[in-house]
Amino acid sequence: xxxxxxxxxxxxxxxxxxxxxxxxxxxxxxxxxxxxxxxxxxxxxxxxxxxxxxxxxxxxxxxxxxxxxxxxxxxxxxxxxxxxxxxxxxxxxxxxxxxxxxxxxxxxxxxxxxxxxxxxxxxxxxxxxxxxxxxxxxxxxxxxxxxxxxxxxxxxxxxxxxxxxxxxxxxxxxxxxxxxxxxxxxxxxxxxxxxxxxxxxxxxxxxxxxxxxxxxxxxxxxxxxxxxxxxxxxxxxxxxxxxxxxxxxxxxxxxxxxxxxxxxxx
Numbered sequence: 001x002x003x004x005x006x007x008x009x010x011x012x013x014x015x016x017x018x019x020x021x022x023x024x025x026x027x028x029x030x031x032x033x034x035x036x037x038x039x040x041x042x043x044x045x046x047x048x049x050x051x052x053x054x055x056x057x058x059x060x061x062x063x064x065x066x067x068x069x070x071x072x073x074x075x076x077x078x079x080x081x082x083x084x085x086x087x088x089x090x091x092x093x094x095x096x097x098x099x100x101x102x103x104x105x106x107x108x109x110x111x112x113x114x115x116x117x118x119x120x121x122x123x124x125x126x127x128x129x130x131x132x133x134x135x136x137x138x139x140x141x142x143x144x145x146x147x148x149x150x151x152x153x154x155x156x157x158x159x160x161x162x163x164x165x166x167x168x169x170x171x172x173x174x175x176x177x178x179x180x181x182x183x184x185x186x187x188x189x190x191x192x193x194x195x196x197x198x199x200x201x202x203x204x205x206x207x208x209x210x211x212x213x214x215x216x217x218x219x220x221x222x223x224x225x226x227x228x229x230x231x232x233x234x235x236x237x238x239x240x241x242x243x244x245x246x247x248x249x250x251x252x253x254x255x256x257x258x259x260x261x262x263x264x265x266x
Contacts, residue, residue: 037063037116039237043143043261044112045073052111057103057132058118062088062095069094076110078103101127105135112136114143116235119217120208125191129220139266142226145235145259146212147205149194150175152254158203161194161211175215175253182219189219214258226262235259 041064044054050072056064059077061084068075069092077095079085088095098104100122113132122128129144136142148154149161150171157163161171178190197206214231221229232247233256246252 035063036236037067039235039259040064040114040116040143040145041067042237043259044068044114044141045071046141048073048111048141053109054112055103055105055110055114055132055135057113057115057128058121059088059092059095060084062092064114064116065092065095076105101131103131103135107134108137109135110137110140112141112143114141114145116143116145117147119144119146120149120194120205120210120212122210125210125212126189126220130224133224133264136264138264140264141261142221142264143259143261144217145257146217147208148213148233148253148256148258149208149211150213150215151256153251154255159205159208160197172254175213178215178219182215182222187223189216189223191216212258214253214260217258217260221260221262225265227265228263230261232259232261233257 044056044064045052045068048054051074053074053076054068056068056075056077059065059079060081062077065075065077065088075092075094077085077088077092078098079088079095080098080100082097085095085097096104113136115128115132119125119128132142147159149159151157151162152168152172152175154162154168161167174192181190182188192211194208194211196209197203199206214233218229218231231252232243233252233254234243234246235257246255
């Protein structure tokens with residue numbers, strides 16, 4: 001992760017704050033809208049008792065921590081951005097700055113741990129996920145949501161690794177190659193790197209350095225012997241029937257996003 005870029009980037013923190021449809025300054029309430037964070041937050045706390053400890057890694061300005069706290073959970077957040085944490089702590093005092101590497105918590109501290117649109121920005125994705133695994137209690141839930149840079153089916157394809165028929169065919173071959181590799185070597189996982197894009201009018205994820213996708217994320221959970229893994233291609237609330245249809249076939253690996261939930265072996 002380029003810690004220096006995010007550490008004191010006031011503009012980036014304000015962009016995160018303003019991306020919340022409810023606006024970060026509003027009271028923490030459970031709203032049935034199409035929040036970018038709502039499905040992720042619900043997945044983190046699904047089935048957990050009140051006061052269960054939950055960690056949001058890369059919490060930004062604290063929208064998820066704020067909502068989880070309002071719903072009655074012990075929610076914590078970490079982020080490399082000092083400006084973002086300063087905003088988060090206005091509403092969520094359990095958020096803190098960390099170095100982007102080692103999580104400042106003991107082993108087996110949380111009932112659920114998640115990262116929303118963070119994995120694509122870290123230099124060592126396996127180490128990053130291993131740190132989340134380390135602080136997760138046996139039987140706990142881990143949620144990872146990231147873009148699918150290897151889309152084969154899509155619209156509003158905002159990144160060059162998603163755009164155009166020729167690129168989509170290359171993506172299909174890449175996913176096929178990764179899947180075959182994992183069949184031969186189930187004890188390994190490969191996250192391909194991206195080169196950050198520099199342009200006058202930045203698009204989302206121009207600063208991404210990892211080509212995240214559901215095949216590789218699922219393989220990480222398989223490699224670490226998680227006992228239940230669910231892959232979805234939508235990262236926000238949609239009608240249940242639509243989500244079920246989208247996720248019913250292998251097409252979920254080929255389109256939209258990478259939203260993976262797994263349960264750590266007990």
